Amino acid sequence: MAEPDEPAVEVGAQCHKPFDCGFCNYCHKDLPQPEYPIDWLPRLSPVLRERLAGLRINDLREVPDTMLGATQGLVKEHTLAKTVFFDAAGAAADLAPHGFPASFLDFESNQFAVPIWKGTRPYQQIVFQFSLHTLGESGELAHTDFLDLSGHDPSEPLTKALIAACGHCGPVFVYHAGFETARIRELAERYPELAAPLLAINARVVDLLPIARSRYYHHQQQGSWSIKAVLPAAIPELSYEASEGVQDGGSAMEAFCEAIEPGVTAERKGEIDRQLLAYCRLDTFAMVRLWQFFQRSQ
Numbered sequence: 001m002a003e004p005d006e007p008a009v010e011v012g013a014q015c016h017k018p019f020d021c022g023f024c025n026y027c028h029k030d031l032p033q034p035e036y037p038i039d040w041l042p043r044l045s046p047v048l049r050e051r052l053a054g055l056r057i058n059d060l061r062e063v064p065d066t067m068l069g070a071t072q073g074l075v076k077e078h079t080l081a082k083t084v085f086f087d088a089a090g091a092a093a094d095l096a097p098h099g100f101p102a103s104f105l106d107f108e109s110n111q112f113a114v115p116i117w118k119g120t121r122p123y124q125q126i127v128f129q130f131s132l133h134t135l136g137e138s139g140e141l142a143h144t145d146f147l148d149l150s151g152h153d154p155s156e157p158l159t160k161a162l163i164a165a166c167g168h169c170g171p172v173f174v175y176h177a178g179f180e181t182a183r184i185r186e187l188a189e190r191y192p193e194l195a196a197p198l199l200a201i202n203a204r205v206v207d208l209l210p211i212a213r214s215r216y217y218h219h220q221q222q223g224s225w226s227i228k229a230v231l232p233a234a235i236p237e238l239s240y241e242a243s244e245g246v247q248d249g250g251s252a253m254e255a256f257c258e259a260i261e262p263g264v265t266a267e268r269k270g271e272i273d274r275q276l277l278a279y280c281r282l283d284t285f286a287m288v289r290l291w292q293f294f295q296r297s298q
Contacts, residue, residue, distance in 0.1 A: 036060035036079060040223035041072045071213070075223050082219045084233075091215040091294035098171040098206055100137035102291065105130065105172050105205075106283040107183055108252045108276065117153035119190065127183050128154045128256055131280040132165045133288050141288065147276055149269055151260040159187045163197045170204065173287055175227045177207035208287060211294060231286045234293050238286060245275040252276060 015021045036059050038044065038052055048067065057063055060076050068076060078085050108129040113122055120126060129147040136142075144165040148154030162184075166172060174180045184202050188195035213225045218233030228248070232239045240247050246255050258264060259272040 034059035038063060040075065040079060041068070042075060042223050042225070043069075043072070074217060078217055079219045079222070084219065085217045087215040088294075088296060091211055092296075094211045094215065095291065095294055098173075100135065101167070101170040102135045103166060103170060103172045104133040104135070104284040104287040104291070105166070105174050105180060106280055106287070107180055108249065108256070108280055109183065110253045110256050117155075120153070125183055125186070126153070126155060127158055127187070129252075129276060129280050130158065130162055130165075131277075131284040132162075133281075133284040134167075134170075135288060135291075143281065143284075145277060145281060147273060147280075149256070149259040149273055149276075151262070155187065155190060159191055159194055159198065162187075163194065163201070166201050166204075168200070171206045172201055172204045173206050173208050173291060175207070175212075175283075175287055176209045177205050181205055208290060208294075212290065215294065227283065227286055227290075230290065235286070235289045238282075238289060240279075240282065244278070245271070246279040252279060 038049070038058055038060060040060060041048075041063070051067065052058070052063065061080060063076065065073055065076070074085060077083075107127045109125045109127045111123045111125055112120070115121060115124070117126070128149075129145070131145045132143070134142045134144070144161075146154075146158050146161040146165075148157060181202050184198050188198040191198075209225060212230055216230065216234065217225075218230075220233045221229040228240050232241075246252050255272045255276055259269050259276075264272075
């Protein structure tokens with residue numbers, strides 16, 4: 001029931017059209033929650049959502065198969081059956097063309113509404129950290145990372161450290177390549193003298209996300225292929241839940257902003273430093289383990 005000063009508007013398709021309303025959780029809090037929400041359908045378009053709302057369907061079990069695409073149908077099938085889909089041979093074949101050394105890269109970045117460093121613009125993604133695991137052909141695993149909590153613009157020293165860490169050969173695996181490749185292009189624009197080696201790294205990038213999306217689905221993922229959904233399903237012994245303090249990109253941004261505040265104590269800055277390094281390291285180690293998982297049919 002609406003409070004006296006709230007508009008008396010029934011929830012419906014308009015809650016997600018043209019975008020998801022920020023008050024969805026609040027307005028739906030008193031409604032019966034389906035066991036298998038239609039929000040678990042990947043790439044649920046406004047058109048399909050509106051059609052389902054018109055049919056008063058909010059549970060996967062009631063969604064007609066004829067209304068779903070191939071991936072949506074796969075999610076529905078395995079979610080309801082509580083089973084796992086894994087095209088192991090296909091995943092191994094996708095990875096087969098890429099040799100060694102195999103690097104696994106992840107960035108953490110922040111955006112400032114009001115720029116605090118010269119040469120940056122409002123809401124520009126500023127990379128302040130990276131983690132890189134490198135796997136050799138004989139199985140040896142090395143790790144390199146970079147984190148700058150000095151309060152100075154980290155972009156140039158990070159760029160030079162990234163070029164040195166990535167070397168000159170072998171694939172550079174990422175998870176959702178659009179983010180990392182865009183940040184590398186932006187660094188190349190800021191530092192034209194370093195553009196050639198940066199763009200050479202971009203040319204070596206291989207995205208693990210499309211492989212995961214097309215080759216693997218566990219019912220525990222609830223329609224998501226974020227690495228935080230795939231990792232505990234495919235590699236149960238690894239989880240972000242045990243991470244101290246920093247468990248996702250949002251909390252990493254908050255921790256970074258706290259660490260560069262002038263009044264932060266050395267003790268607290270050291271604590272944040274350890275938490276950020278551990279979180280980003282887990283991101284790239286997770287990719288290593290997924291790569292090994294996808295290779296297991298070989």
